């Protein structure tokens with residue numbers, strides 16, 4: 182069983198944390214990853230920094246550019262994965278990347294290196310299923326899960342086509358837009374989770390906009406098997422330049438608070454609508 | 460060839476959320492392409508509103524200097540002052556047919572932003588234009604024009620703060636507002652079907668030029684030259700000549716020279732990569748990061764190029780050359796003085812190539828230069844450059 186399948190078999194729901202490799206610096210990046218795992222991140226999504234992250238909002242875009250300014254290369258990202266693998270052998274790692282990073286290296290080399298470093302999955306944010314034939318054989322050869330994305334705008338026919346190639350888990354994009362914190366999540370999440378649930382047995386994780394404990398709860402109540410939090414954690418890194426103790430503490434506090442949203446409400450007699458305010 | 464591909468190039472490398480909008484766009488385009496009502500309305504806008512057809516001007520002084528017969532295709536005389544309006548009127552009309560209520564656009568030189576603002580005003584659609592902060596400064600006149608035309612200009616402060624970042628910002632807006640917004644992309648770049656749509660709307664340039672030169676000369680030209688940023692004015696004039704025995708030359712931004720890192724010559728110096736939705740030639744580093752580019756012409760200051768040009772380069776059907784900032788500036792002044800026509804700095808690149816290469820054609824040779832836009836927007840900037848400096 183793959184590390185990702187093992188995690189979802191063992192735990193439900195799971196908390197997925199996102200960080201950009203090399204943010205705020207190449208060495209500091211491992212400390213951030215370690216702090217996230219130690220605070221309770223079940224699966225770590227590590228982004229390879231890219232010059233033009235069009236799917237990302239301003240917070241994560243700035244993280245990409247910080248990492249690039251720090252000189253981060255894909256080699257550094259693989260080294261980070263190796264360090265995480267050593268620190269936490271059980272925690273699955275998914276590389277989040279824009280396709281040109283893979284194209285430039287060549288998919289054969291990229292997936293071989295990702296597998297050798299100990300990555301479990303790769304999520305290519307700008308490679309829709311129409312174009313994914315370019316990487317499929319390499320991911321399969323190296324036993325790497327290709328994490329598929331489904332958006333609120335994805336038609337039922339496309340959902341089928343996407344799920345046919347998916348493995349590991351399915352990333353459901355909660356909203357129409359780029360990454361970034363939102364005050365409230367859109368109302369359609371339960372519908373999306375339900376519609377995809379009918380079509381697959383894979384674990385479903387919801388991301389984009391999830392940034393508060395009550396969002397986490399909404400996602401879990403919608404029936405998802407995992408939540409993905411990115412910008413809310415990346416923002417903490419940005420807000421603590423040069424202040425490692427402060428950053429560490431803020432990350433830990435935020436993750437512990439967000440994780441509380443995973444736990445079913447301890448007082449089931451409280452009427453639903455009072456619990457779910459934004 | 461796969462749909463949406465030019466040889467191996469093109470494709471749809473976009474986040475999943477955008478796919479539905481691209482599919483809708485493709486369906487709408489297929490529909491309006493056959494719809495006589497759409498053609499009738501677009502023709503009306505192109506002729507009665509925008510001033511088509513544009514002249515193909517025989518330039519006596521230029522011909523004398525270059526030693527061959529030189530024609531300029533006068534897109535500078537199109538309403539708005541550049542070829543961009545051919546595309547914006549077409550796409551804005553499509554947006555109407557799709558029931559969209561808002562247009563967004565990116566702009567580098569400001570010409571595409573102005574052309575979108577014009578089309579939006581004419582077709583009663585609100586317009587918001589993303590523009591790199593650097594460009595809002597070097598093309599301040601066009602910022603003012605866009606605002607006069609009722610558009611909102613949104614300065615983009617991320618990345619290199621030029622055209623590529625304006626495109627990123629527009630794509631981010633589009634992902635969040637797909638249902639009521641049409642992204643009116645300004646060149647033959649980006650994911651399918653944009654390269655095809657933009658090429659088709661711009662092909663009116665080459666269709667007219669081909670007919671005009673045949674009427675005038677009784678034969679096709681020997682060479683057609685156009686500048687290449689994203690490549691829309693070039694593909695527009697080239698496309699109707701592609702099956703003819705006519706040499707086609709695209710001129711890229713050589714900036715401070717192709718041996719420096721400061722240029723925008725993605726076909727001459729780039730390598731194959733995926734950028735902003737398409738596989739094409741790209742100025743990138745060894746890891747696949749887009750490089751910062753440079754050109755005196757904001758409209759050519761971009762690390763990539765439309766996928767159809769990538770195919771035409773590989774097949775050898777089009778030759779791609781580069782001219783430097785200094786050569787373009789010289790051509791800018793030369794054409795102004797010699798023919799009384801102030802070219803856009805972008806278009807001046809095509810003129811500069813002609814100055815360099817026309818001698819080869821011989822006195823019966825016929826050369827057509829696509830004068831993609833007029834230079835009013837550049838006059839203030841050029842005035843700041845000391846004469847001796849370039």
Ligand SMILES: Cc1ncc(COP(=O)(O)O)c(C=O)c1O
Nearest residue numbers: 570646688689690691692758832
């Ligand atoms: C006058 C003019 N010519 C050329 C260009 C370059 O674009 P393209 O290569 O798409 O024609 C621009 C872009 O702003 C322009 O304003």
